Amino acid sequence: MERPLTGEPLSVDLLNTVWVERGQDRDWLATVSGLRSWLRERELPAGRTDEHVRATLVHTRSVLRAVIDGLAGAEEQLNAVLARGLIVRALDHGQLRERVVLSDETWRLAWQAADDYLHLRSTGPASIRRCAQPPCVLFFYDPSGRRRWCSMAGCGNRAKARRHYAREKAVGSGPEPAA
Template identity: 50%
Template sequence: MDALADQEQDQDQDPRPLRGEPLSLDLLNTRWHDEQLFRQPHGLAVWLASNNLTGRAPDTPETLDALLQARAALLALRADPQDTTALNAVLAHGRICRTLDADGQPQEEPEVTDPVWLPAWLAADDYLRLLARGPSRIRECVHDSCILTFFDTSQNGRRRWCDMASCGNRAKAARHYAQRKQ
């Protein structure tokens, strides 16, 4: 089986209820309810494949450790926006190198101190981009039992649930049941 087929297979095995969010939020969403993707067999490989990082970063315990540090930094920052030390420590492992290609087009390429830091650094850098686009659009699902995070891209900026089909419908069903019970 070739690398692309392996990557597609890993993406198909991604058990997370919410996928497709920007990289930093996708990293936060590797934990949901009582589950954690990185505690599952091949969880790191699944996450790397889901984010098109297979082959760009090694599937090693060191990469996982760097990602866990980045996730902890993002969680700390969400809890206290002044707690920037841990995220800045992750960002210190890389930078963007800007160049001009032969066609005169500007290019950006991340440079990291060690390939194991590439996914963690990219996630931290992505979070900065989301903050620049709209910090109020980085949201946690309002459902009581959900801990997932999403970037609200709705036109009116009023998205409340990570996924309308699951958390949104559960909230509506609970309201309906409570009204009928009265």
């Protein structure tokens, strides 16, 4: 299965494990083997990859979507994911060291995705956006706030072509020129 729009930051890439292909919904995290494929693609350590880890990521993905959509209670759900981990800072031979301590290690990737989302949001509240081309369900990271589509080659071209054909149709259906 080939997934569109790869290479986004972790939280955005987690959101994009769901996409539409030829009118069909696809979910790379629908199975544990899909989870393993996603981890390989992202070059993330496989570690424990079982149903519980998959479920934590699916849950966090839905929470992130709810936060972006501004749904009631979504921030509390995101905070509940974040509360599963704690960043511990220490000074070690003059160097700042950080490590994440988790209440349950199976939440590590989900916690990292939630933490990444907060980091990206710190660059601007609208820096993570949904593609403006229906029926696309992909998200992208754009700190400039100017981007509209997940990709110019795909959704951007389709949107521009649709506008062009609409203009051509409007011009073609106008009044007949005088003879």
